[in-house]
Amino acid sequence: MEIALVLFVIAAIFVVRAIKVVPQQNAWVVERLGKYHAALTPGLNFLIPFVDKVAYKHSLKEIPLDVPSQVCITRDNTQLQVDGILYFQVTDPMRASYGSSNYIVAVTQLAQTSLRSVIGKLELDKTFEERDIINAQVVQAIDEAALNWGVKVLRYEIKDLTPPKEILHAMQAQITAEREKRALIAASEGRRQEQINIATGEREAFIARSEGEKQAAINQAQGEAAAITAVADATAMAIERIAAAIRQPGGEQAVQLKVAERAVDAYSKVASDATTTLIVPSNMTEVSALIGSAMKMVQGTRTPAG
Numbered sequence: 001m002e003i004a005l006v007l008f009v010i011a012a013i014f015v016v017r018a019i020k021v022v023p024q025q026n027a028w029v030v031e032r033l034g035k036y037h038a039a040l041t042p043g044l045n046f047l048i049p050f051v052d053k054v055a056y057k058h059s060l061k062e063i064p065l066d067v068p069s070q071v072c073i074t075r076d077n078t079q080l081q082v083d084g085i086l087y088f089q090v091t092d093p094m095r096a097s098y099g100s101s102n103y104i105v106a107v108t109q110l111a112q113t114s115l116r117s118v119i120g121k122l123e124l125d126k127t128f129e130e131r132d133i134i135n136a137q138v139v140q141a142i143d144e145a146a147l148n149w150g151v152k153v154l155r156y157e158i159k160d161l162t163p164p165k166e167i168l169h170a171m172q173a174q175i176t177a178e179r180e181k182r183a184l185i186a187a188s189e190g191r192r193q194e195q196i197n198i199a200t201g202e203r204e205a206f207i208a209r210s211e212g213e214k215q216a217a218i219n220q221a222q223g224e225a226a227a228i229t230a231v232a233d234a235t236a237m238a239i240e241r242i243a244a245a246i247r248q249p250g251g252e253q254a255v256q257l258k259v260a261e262r263a264v265d266a267y268s269k270v271a272s273d274a275t276t277t278l279i280v281p282s283n284m285t286e287v288s289a290l291i292g293s294a295m296k297m298v299q300g301t302r303t304p305a306g
Helices: 002-018 093-098 103-119 124-129 131-149 165-247 251-272 285-305
Strands: 019-022 026-032 035-040 043-046 052-059 063-073 079-090 151-162
Touching (some): 002 019, 035 093, 052 093, 063 103, 103 131, 103 151, 131 151
Antiparallel strands (some): 063 079
16 A cells, blocks of 8 residues: 555656647746756646656746836936836747846846947937937947847837936026017017018008099099080980971971070070170161071082981
């Protein structure tokens, strides 16, 4: 009974040491008699008990690593407090196990030194404007060295850039001055545009008024011309009607009567004026002679028409 129990315990130990289940996104490095043998893939794996040993276990997931804050000096001798975060991934379990005693510490230190080197080439203002360039250069510098450690650096992000308080105050004053300058420029541009708009409006109003006056003068001239034409047409029509009436029977006698009436009216108007000296012909036959002369003129104008 005791022998069976001992055999069962030995068999259980053999099974435990021989069967290994590796989780997904993990890699286990196996040494056989102290020498690298293989890297176990996720799933069920079998080892030789007491000969094979799992020496290292690595996660193949992307790992975020907080890079400690450090002081960096820019090209224009300004100190900056910089901290960031690094993302990397184990791509070669064998190199990650034997390429460095601690690849996490190695990557962290290399990230700090690379960051100091990159920032030292830039001026203060550029460090705030070119974060993407800084991140890319740090990743490039780390990735070249990390290949021997079985690590792939994916990206680096600067979390914070903190200059000294004196620099912060100076930068704030500069920003305030720039904003005031932009406000003054915007106000002057507004006033300039306002003056341009006013001048344009006045010019357009003047043009509109002049066009209106021009059109009014044209309309008035056309109206006066139309009135003159209408008067002339009416006069011509009246003359034609008079001429036609004269040609009718008794027309000449009517004209003689009308001329006599006009002559008598003219003499009466002259006589009514106290300041006018009237000389009456001694012989009233002269008046009839005047009327006769007028009739001859009427007959003379009628004969060509007939």
